Amino acid sequence: MDGITLVEVKEDSLGNKINYVSCIVSTIKYRFKNGFIYIQPRMDVEERYEIKSIRKYADSLVIKTYPVKGGSATYYIKLKKVDELYWKEESYNEVNFFTDSLNSIELPVVEQPCIECFNKEECDEMKKNGEW
Numbered sequence: 001m002d003g004i005t006l007v008e009v010k011e012d013s014l015g016n017k018i019n020y021v022s023c024i025v026s027t028i029k030y031r032f033k034n035g036f037i038y039i040q041p042r043m044d045v046e047e048r049y050e051i052k053s054i055r056k057y058a059d060s061l062v063i064k065t066y067p068v069k070g071g072s073a074t075y076y077i078k079l080k081k082v083d084e085l086y087w088k089e090e091s092y093n094e095v096n097f098f099t100d101s102l103n104s105i106e107l108p109v110v111e112q113p114c115i116e117c118f119n120k121e122e123c124d125e126m127k128k129n130g131e132w
Helices: 119-129
Strands: 005-011 017-021 029-033 036-040 047-056 062-065 076-083 087-092 094-100 108-109
Touching: none
Parallel strands: 017 108
Antiparallel strands: 005 017, 005 029, 005 094, 029 036, 036 047, 047 062, 062 076, 076 087, 087 094
16 A cells, blocks of 8 residues: 555445535545555644554455554554445445545546535625635
């Protein structure tokens, strides 16, 4: 996995994978480099974890990590291979799909509608100013 960055992607109503741009949270990213995993959760602050072990099963990986800065919590990432391009992670009652960052740039981009995050006046102003 060294040198790979996995990027969260979503499924649209037809089951097609897309890059969904939320106005509230960012996309989850897992970047693997030199025995570490750099995790960018949904709030844009990347954290570095040392990879303690990777268990490989027929169609999945379980990655055990340990935080580099403070804390003593061990963090497990469980990824199940969906097909040659996609992984699935099930946690906190939701399913997240991931793909290599090089594959993700080939996917369509869908932005969350402004009105789902702001009121109409704010959206009109942001659109007028080219911010949306």
